[in-house]
Amino acid sequence: MAERHLEVEQKYDAAAEFVLPELDGLPGVVSAAAPEVHELHAGYFDTADLRLAAHGITLRRRRGGVDAGWHLKMPAGPDSKQELRAPLGRPLIVPARLSGLVAAYTRGEELRPVATLATRRTVVRLLGADGTTLVEIADDLVTGQVGTRTEQWREIEVELGSGPPELLKAVGKRLRKGGARRAASSSKLGRLLGQAVVPSPAVAARAAARARIAAATSNGKGPVVTTGEVVLAYLAAQVEAVFEFDPKARLGEDDAVHRMRVAVRRLRSALRSYRSVLDAERTVPLGPELRWLAAVLGEVRDREVLRMRFAEAPAFVLEDLQRQERSAYRRMNASLKEPRYFALLDELDRLILDPPVTRTGERKARKELPGLVTRAWTRMAKDYARIQTSDDPDLARHDTRKAAKRARYAAELAVPVLGVEAKRLVKDAKRIQEVLGGYQDGVIAMEHLAAAGRRTRIPAEAFTLGVLYGREECEAEAARDLLPTTWSQTLGPSF
Template identity: 35%
Template sequence: MLEEERKYEVPDDFEVPDLSPVAPTGARVESRSPVRLVATYFDTADLRLARSGVSLRHRRGEPEPWTVKLPTDTVGVRHEVSRPGPRRAGVPADLVELVTVFARGADLAPVATIRTSRRRHQVRAADGALLAEVADDRVTVLDEAGRAAGKFREVEVERRGGDADLLEQLDGLLTAAGAESGSFLPKHVRALRFVVPEQVGALGTDPEGEPDLVAPAGLPDDPAAGDVVTEAVRRAVFRLLTHDPLVRLRVPVPGSHRSALQQMRVGCRRLRSDLRTFAPLVVPEWSRPLREELRWLAGVLGAARDVEVLRARLRRTAEADPLGPLDAGAVDRLDAALAARQETALAEVDEALRSPRYVALTDALVLAARAPRLRPRAAAPAAEKLPRLVRRPWRKLTASVGADAAGLDPLGPDDHWHEVRKEAKRARYAVNAVAGVVGKDARKLAEALADVQRLLGEHQDAAVAADTWIELATASGDPGAALVAGRLVERERATVRRVRADFPSAWVRADRGRRTGWLR
């Protein structure tokens, strides 16, 4: 589930104000008796979780005492996952797996224990539904002997069933009363400030230090070619690894129409493509093994993603013509067969992500994002060095299309169109990688290639779907499913014909001289 909360630092004599003025009409405010919570936080010796904005705790006295909180792109919004189990049994295996990309195989051990006296003030709707909760926490940090090592007080406001406006109004009340909002600093990170270095690692790692996974940060002025390579690697690695927990949880990406599986697979593909495009600038003994491991992972993710696409396409194609409705029962039976395939494919993804091979890959990717191994020639100015590296994927694409847009045979086999699609994707990735250096012409070419790739992707999806509907109906021996499959195939092949008719104009827009002159 998603947890949305705000934190406030307050002095010891702070008094929570009356919340009723901002309660919605008919709502009420209830204050609960104080409760005592004792939580132990787990991390690696060098605090990899804390530095990544992740927390893993066991909190005594709760039905599901084990909880992992994972960051999102929005400050104050985190994924929260809880599990049952006693502390003596150790961290539940699925929660250990959930933090794989952060811990990367390092042992997890207790690093901080806190005792909290919490008083809750709850805003409830007229029907009793919880809208928001204000928690007034007095926190004592305990050392290994259970003695107080430090104390602090904070107030948390957590949004439950209420809207964002209620959160804003509560914020106004609290800040007017003297609460200070600011950076979102989790309790255990504040607690670690009071723990002696020996308890958090021999080197006394800063829990508020930089995470191991280096995020993309943009290019410097007058970048060298190596700066562009480094930024491209960081973008792809960041996309790949940050979506790992969502793939394991099988939850959507917040605020996005793209699935986590899709994002993770794209990260693999883009990094493989970038390493290929920039091969003359990187150490081959470093990049080749990495590309091979990425190919393995992309293959596993791809099998599951392909079924995900097919399931969405089945419903969309079946409902495409309201005047020619299809047998809903037969569509459901085809979908059930796809669902079974999807579960098998996702089980293979789960197995791959649990493997030592994947853990080793995550470690290699984090190191790659931190410092790609570059050749001396990568020190050359990017504007001078990079355009020539993009020429190769561009020329391969133009060769696969032909001398002009008509060179791509409208009656040619689906497989050839699919090969052109792959070349278009590689060319687009390469152009995207250098657009920040080349400028407007490269950005416009990347946009035009995105349209080309979208068309060719639609072609491939329709062609694969048509074959799949026939395969499913044949395997089922179901006459009703066979009839529906036949009608679905007609619609998919109509899409194929439409894409082939639209492709020449899309290609002409991409191949205009003012967009490609910098490549020639």
């Protein structure tokens, strides 16, 4: 398991004659530790076309200092990066755990050395009353090399420790008064590589799609947007979420698999509900691939849900679920390294970069969206009506739940344009979805408990399983019986 660390820091460029200013009197700072000098040597790894650098990601193997080893840094917000570390290992072999976390970006391309940095670092730690490090200031003399080109510069890094964010700003203010200036690049590697790093066109396209809708809807006076633009902005947001939660899901972070799966489902649902907006020749093949990815993630998520529901179950049930969950995670991580997954990501990027907008998509969103949202809601209503007449009511309930998700996501996509009315539909469809989800979860839990009951020969365990089964049955029946009341409280579209 890679060690994780959230790094919050600001970087400043400084001239060779720059003198570190006095740092006394800063909020909460009681003293400064004696300066420490380290000699650091780092080799940076990336693909031949610098895909990691294009996404603001750095991967290095560093010797020297107090944290020698492999370091992977991924953006985590303004002035923040999630840093994951691994032992030094072999010089040219990237640890599999770290290379896997960036697989969505490298997509099978080899990670190889692209640059080296030698840094003479002088560290000053500002301490609080209890002796903890509030902030660490690193004065770096850097020599970077790419191929035969060598560059030297001086840089000041201010990294937040246990101090408040205000302290980071206060130190920065002192440095700027002393002649330093905020660095143009967020990383040493970025500065060294310069224009060799080409910003990702896919990232730029996703940002542009979302910015267009934000500008058009911020005050009601923006440009008129087309249906295709609204759909693309929604799709762009979901693709962004897939990339955001991909490494978190691989690490097993809380709720990451669930949120990545939801983004995949939203993509698939939007492509179905708004199939008239984008050319089917491009979008229809994405359906089975998105369904496959949702199933891969769903195997893990289903085990997570059962484990959380069965907190009071006998130990053998929990242990079995934990084994299943670990196995599901291994299969998920293997699937997320497959060419099939990389090909899907390529197509999602292409969808936003080169959107196949139809004539319907070129029409004004405010005129087209009401009909498209209504169509999704009508489909849900038809499935709901089948519950009373179907030979298999549970199957009809399952179909209604899926239709409720599609209606919810269809209305969610339209919220920036249709406003309050679309928000109400989102809320109503979500209530239907959650009631049916409660019933479905109860049925699945009952099936699992029944199977566990057949495996045990210990009366006390069988009794506990029976109690849990009875509770799940009651909750499932309560959710089922609540459905008509919940449905009667929905008004449907009134565009």
